[in-house]
Amino acid sequence: MQVKDIIRDAKGKIDHVGGLKHVYFVACGGSQAAIFCGHYLLNKEATTFGSSIYNSSEFLNATPAMLDKRCIVVLCSLNATAETVEAVKLSREKGAITIAMTGFPDTEMAKNGEYVVVYSNGDEQIYSQSNQSNALRIGFEILHQFENYPKYEAAIDSFTKIDQIVANGKKYIERIANDFAKEYKDDETFYVMASGPMYSTAYTMSYCHLMEMQWKHAIPMHSGEYFHGPFETTDKNLPIILFVSEGSTRQLDERALTFLNKYADRVTVIDAKELGVNIIDDRVVEFFNSVIMIPIERNIVSRMAEIRNHSMDMRRYMWKVEY
Structure with a gap:
């Protein structure tokens, strides 16, 4: 499924139980840094729901009490960091919508997430399809579909420019x-x-x-x-x-x-x-x-x-x- 289709499907489920109240971003290390942009976006722009970001192990051991079926949890791991996989399982047990971002379609992340986003990685990475870019895509789609975000078209157009900016930036640097x-x-x-x-x-x-x-x-x-x-x-x-x-x-x-x-x-x-x-x-x-x-x-x-x-x-x- 494309990100926009994932959010459309998730919205139907969440609207049925009272509406979205919170989005959690959960990962470790570089994966947590990669999805920070999605959290920053929602934390700054959303008007009807909240956003938080967690280390996977802390999410498991200090689970937020409001985690339930009215929440979306975006989790990220290139392969399948053990605590992030467990965080996917916990989120599903609590009834939350889970979007598992991972580098390959056969990881434990992919097997356990309700929805799966496979992102570009490695030496031939396409930056407009990276974990960071997809965290932003998820964020913009949530804003668009849940709040009719007025900057949505400008945001989506921006993804077409990422690869050229990075290529030019590497030369500049x-x-x-x-x-x-x-x-x-x-x-x-x-x-x-x-x-x-x-x-x-x-x-x-x-x-x-x-x-x-x-x-x-x-x-x-x-x-x-x-x-x-x-x-x-x-x-x-x-x-x-x-x-x-x-x-x-x-x-x-x-x-x-x-x-x-x-x-x-x-x-x-x-x-x-x-x-x-x-x-x-x-x-x-x-x-x-x-x-x-x-x-x-x-x-x-x-x-x-x-x-x-x-x-x-x-x-x-x-x-x-x-x-």
Whole structure:
């Protein structure tokens, strides 16, 4: 089923029992970061229902009391992370509509979800069909079908522009990636700053790409929260990456940049505007920040991996020991 058909079918069931009251987004690690854009969209734009995002294990162990047949649960795992599969099962037991996003049609996610969305992944990934893009599609369809969202047509048109923006962005970032890799290959600690819809990019670069794949210490930091304690650790030697988003929270990132330009020397700034994101309609562009930026920042870390001769596939613990 296409996403629009899934939501149409789900709406029929939910309307029959009293209407939609909440949407939950549930996943772990990079998958949680990928579906954050869907949560951000609904949390900002929905007027008649709420949205939350959960780590899968926390969802299992601290299950929200309102989870029931009037809820939609969007869950994501490339293969079948055990706790995410269990979260699918729990959601169905509670009567909720489950949409299982997964990388392949035969995973345990696909077998257990009421509805299944198989997304593009791997080296030949089509970014307009990625987990992030599909989380947004689900969000826009929910808004459209449950609330007659006025920006729907602009949003759907935006998906036709994603692949070209990412392709151009990768070319634009080549010099920055080379300079970053050479400059920071021996550093051990990084701050990665962003706000609003771009925060999931900071999360992904920190947790997945720098910490998991390069064994570097990295802190994802909210640009607004930076001034409420963390900025006291800023000095001339600390490597800082700042993602400047386009949209509602851009002023938070610009405020941080003004401070960094005065008190920090080793700052890498990546601005969504410079990647060409503004070919997307201004009314919806902010929701596409991380869809565009995560492939770009991964290229930067991948370049560092090449120079360090430390493969992005190298692990010490993951999939190797009991945890």
